[in-house]
Amino acid sequence: xxxxxxxxxxxxxxxxxxxxxxxNRAEVWITLRTPDxxxxxxxxxxxxxxxxxxxxxAGTVFAVKDNIDVAGLPTTxxxxxxxxVPAESAPAVARLQxxxxxxxxxxxxxxxxxxxxxxxxPYGAVRSALHPDRVAGGSSSGSGAVVGLGIADxxxxxxxxxxxxxxxxxNGIVGMKPTIGLVPTTGVVPACADFDCVTVLAPTLEVxxxxxSTMIGPDGRDPxxxxxxxxxxxxxxxxxxxxxxxxKQLDVLSDSYRNSFEATVRRAEEAGIAVVPVDIxxxxxxxxxxxxxxxxxxxxxxxxxxxxxRPDAQLDPTVxxxxxxxxxxxAHRFVRDMGALASARxxxxxLFVDVDALLLPTTTEHPLLADVLAEPLTINRRLGTFTNFCxxxxxxAVAVPAESAPEEAFGVMMVTPAFGDQVALDIAARLVGEExxxxxxxxxxxxxxxxxxxxxxxxxxQLEDLGARFDRTVATTVDYRMVRLPSDPPKPGVVHAPGAxxxxxxxxxxxxxxxGLGRFLAALPAPMALTxxxxxxxxxxxxxxxxxxxxxxxxxxxxxxxxxxxxxxxLA
Numbered sequence: 415x416x417x418x419x420x421x422x423x424x425x426x427x428x429x430x431x432x433x434x435x436x437x438n439r440a441e442v443w444i445t446l447r448t449p450d451x452x453x454x455x456x457x458x459x460x461x462x463x464x465x466x467x468x469x470x471x472a473g474t475v476f477a478v479k480d481n482i483d484v485a486g487l488p489t490t491x492x493x494x495x496x497x498x499v500p501a502e503s504a505p506a507v508a509r510l511q512x513x514x515x516x517x518x519x520x521x522x523x524x525x526x527x528x529x530x531x532x533x534x535x536p537y538g539a540v541r542s543a544l545h546p547d548r549v550a551g552g553s554s555s556g557s558g559a560v561v562g563l564g565i566a567d568x569x570x571x572x573x574x575x576x577x578x579x580x581x582x583x584x585n586g587i588v589g590m591k592p593t594i595g596l597v598p599t600t601g602v603v604p605a606c607a608d609f610d611c612v613t614v615l616a617p618t619l620e621v622x623x624x625x626x627s628t629m630i631g632p633d634g635r636d637p638x639x640x641x642x643x644x645x646x647x648x649x650x651x652x653x654x655x656x657x658x659x660x661x662k663q664l665d666v667l668s669d670s671y672r673n674s675f676e677a678t679v680r681r682a683e684e685a686g687i688a689v690v691p692v693d694i695x696x697x698x699x700x701x702x703x704x705x706x707x708x709x710x711x712x713x714x715x716x717x718x719x720x721x722x723x724r725p726d727a728q729l730d731p732t733v734x735x736x737x738x739x740x741x742x743x744x745a746h747r748f749v750r751d752m753g754a755l756a757s758a759r760x761x762x763x764x765l766f767v768d769v770d771a772l773l774l775p776t777t778t779e780h781p782l783l784a785d786v787l788a789e790p791l792t793i794n795r796r797l798g799t800f801t802n803f804c805x806x807x808x809x810x811a812v813a814v815p816a817e818s819a820p821e822e823a824f825g826v827m828m829v830t831p832a833f834g835d836q837v838a839l840d841i842a843a844r845l846v847g848e849e850x851x852x853x854x855x856x857x858x859x860x861x862x863x864x865x866x867x868x869x870x871x872x873x874x875x876q877l878e879d880l881g882a883r884f885d886r887t888v889a890t891t892v893d894y895r896m897v898r899l900p901s902d903p904p905k906p907g908v909v910h911a912p913g914a915x916x917x918x919x920x921x922x923x924x925x926x927x928x929x930g931l932g933r934f935l936a937a938l939p940a941p942m943a944l945t946x947x948x949x950x951x952x953x954x955x956x957x958x959x960x961x962x963x964x965x966x967x968x969x970x971x972x973x974x975x976x977x978x979x980x981x982x983x984x985l986a
Contacts, residue, residue: 423456423463423473423516426567430475430518433565441538442556442563444480445487446519455516462514469514470624474567477560478507479553480520481527482570482612483601491603492525492535495727496720504601505636506570506612506629513628518566521556525730526717526737527572527605529553530580530777530797531786534730539783543585544823548780551581551797553605554615558585561615568616568625574605575704576777576801578613579813583776583825589813590614590622590839592853593832594805595640597626598633606704606712608638609805619814619843623851630853645929646833647881648858650770650840652869656682656828657692657769666799668779674824675775678816678845682773685844689773692765700758701802705736705795708748709806714740732790759807762831771841772829774800776813780822800827810835812842837881852883858925860955861934862888862947864896865977866905867958868922873903876937880930885923889950890957892918897968898980899941899960906977907960907968908947918950920976921957931956940964 421429431449452475463472478484481491483500484507490497503511511517524534532555533539540555542548543562550559554571558581561569571578573591582589590613597612604610612629616622632639658679664672683689703709714737721729721737765772777797786793804811811829818824828838828845836853843850861882866873869884890908893916897907908919926934935944941964947957960968974980 421473423459423514424453426473426475427452427456427516430565433563437563437565439541439559439563441540442522442559444490444492444520444522444537444556447487447517452516452518459514459516471510471628472514474515475518476510476515476625477518477521477557477566477569479523479557479569479571481523481572481603482507484517484520487520489603491527491717492523492537493727493729494536495724496717500601502601504612505598505633507601509629509631510625515625521554521560521569523555524553524577525733526603526713527553527574527577528713528733528736529794530576530801531781531790531794532581533783533786533790534733536728536730539787541783542780542823545780545821548782548822549584549786551584551777553577554581554613557615558582558587558589561585561587561617568614568621571613571615572602572605573611573613574609574805575798576804578611578615579801579811579827580777580797582615582813583815584780584823586815586823588616588619588622588815590616590626591804591811591813592626592630592835593640593810594808595636595638596642596835597629598631598636598639600633600636604712604716606709607716608712609704611805619812619839619846619848620851623839623853627851627853627855642854642857643833644927646854646857646927647837648854648925648927649881649883650837651878653686653688654770654841654844655688655690655768656771656773656841657690657765658773659694660691663694663698664775666778666796667775670819670822671775671779671824674816674818675826678826679773681817682845685847687841687844690769692769692772694772696758696761697803697807698799700755700807701798703751703754704798704802704806707751708743709751710736710740711743711748713737755806758803762807762809766831770830771834771838774827774829776800776825776827780824804829808832810838812838814842814846836883858883858927859931860885860953861924861926861931862921862949862955862957863924864906864908864919864921864958866903868977873905876934877924877926880926880934882924882926882930885925887920888923888955889918889920891948891950892916894919895970895972896977896980897960897965898971899964899968905942906971906980907941907965908958909960909965917972917975920978923949923955
């Protein structure tokens with residue numbers, strides 16, 4: 415069998431193990447499965463595919479950060495004495511395997527997912543895939559490296575303060591951090607349970623979005639699990655606006671990173687993205703609360719009893735100090751900090767009224783391993799400058815690689831409000847010149863337009879304002895007619911005329927959220943209406959029509975073969 419990815423699943427597994435041997439980077443793994451076990455899984459995927467199952471991830475191999483449960487494999491969170499063997503995989507993992515992805519093993523991390531450097535592990539410091547004298551970033555260090563090294567097609571990480579995005583920057587890959595709760599965290603060792611996300615690291619946005627869309631969906635056992643809202647935006651506008659920090663807010667960047675970010679901003683403008691300066695000071699202040707405020711108490715709640723109760727365990731000193739220090743945070747300070755977050759969220763809500771996303775440096779510098787080992791706290795704190803606030807302020811983010819100095823790796827993020835995941839993905843794809851994937855393929859209602867709402871026409875902005883996503887060009891069956899209505903701006907009415915001399919009328923098909931369609935209908939002026947329209951591929955969609963009286967009063971323009979044909983003919 416072949417798959418939508420190159421080769422068969424068994425071919426891909428053999429290639430992965432050959433690459434593992436070639437790279438000789440043992441520090442990226444905590445548990446690497448045997449080739450025989452992985453090949454057996456690949457054979458089973460081939461059997462399922464040959465039996466006719468739809469397996470969108472068949473032909474891929476992936477890795478899982480070792481704070482995420484995989485049935486039958488130990489979960490260590492990078493602490494050998496903490497290890498347990500779960501009987502059940504986390505839903506995120508199970509959904510990927512059900513879709514045909516084959517698991518290679520479990521990857522190294524900053525212990526208990528506490529850190530952005532990738533050096534805080536008894537299993538070894540993880541080096542960047544691109545620059546082995548520099549850190550891979552954390553805490554999802556091994557997952558970032560196995561993708562950057564070309565071993566895995568994608569890998570799972572987690573992200574509380576940037577752990578799914580900093581490794582993306584340091585390994586030259588994509589990191590996708592969803593809105594909190596879209597991917598269940600059932601079966602994930604918590605770091606800060608209220609702010610944890612399961613993330614995807616991948617070489618391209620297309621692969622990342624395919625894996626992410628597979629994992630998204632509620633889980634009844636996860637009290638923080640969420641579904642797409644009824645008004646979810648399914649696309650970014652054709653001419654998006656992004657906000658960038660004020661110049662003084664970029665002073666924390668190294669000189670080379672500042673040059674790289676300025677080059678990326680220019681590239682965004684060249685790609686048709688409007689760039690405006692915005693003040694992110696309240697967001698940067700909120701970022702400090704994750705470690706310097708009482709929110710760190712969530713880390714003690716997650717693993718504090720183990721850390722304080724097992725002095726014999728192989729604990730990273732920096733991680734242990736952070737967790738132990740969180741025990742003494744008073745409840746009144748936690749309440750105060752939650753209030754500060756509420757104020758910061760109110761500010762960010764206003765920020766996103768004027769921009770579709772924030773374009774930010776993923777982090778501040780790409781440190782050498784030696785520098786991190788000499789200065790583990792200060793450097794780690796700097797690295798989270800632009801990532802720490804995203805989860806505490808309920809944002810989504812997509813991190814992508816960008817132009818960098820030759821001796822280091824650099825990346826940027828598109829950051830959006832909660833459930834703006836697709837908007838972030840679309841704008842990131844515009845920036846890097848990729849076709850974006852679709853994160854919510856089952857969301858939305860099919861809406862067919864035939865006139866003033868077509869791309870380039872005066873009312874198209876109404877669809878963009880509601881986050882509608884272009885699907886494809888379409889045409890009606892041959893039993894429709896079109897009339898020009900006396901309106902401003904000019905618009906047509908499409909009328910079903912079975913048995914009459916009709917035409918197949920060309921149009922465009924969009925997907926729009928349920929709430930968006932409701933608002934669209936509520937604002938529709940007379941004599942326009944929406945009805946079920948039959949397309950020439952046998953499907954139906956909600957489409958425009960007009961009242962019978964308006965159709966009788968309008969000018970029949972069916973002979974022009976569509977609205978654009980009429981406009982062209984009328985202007986000739």
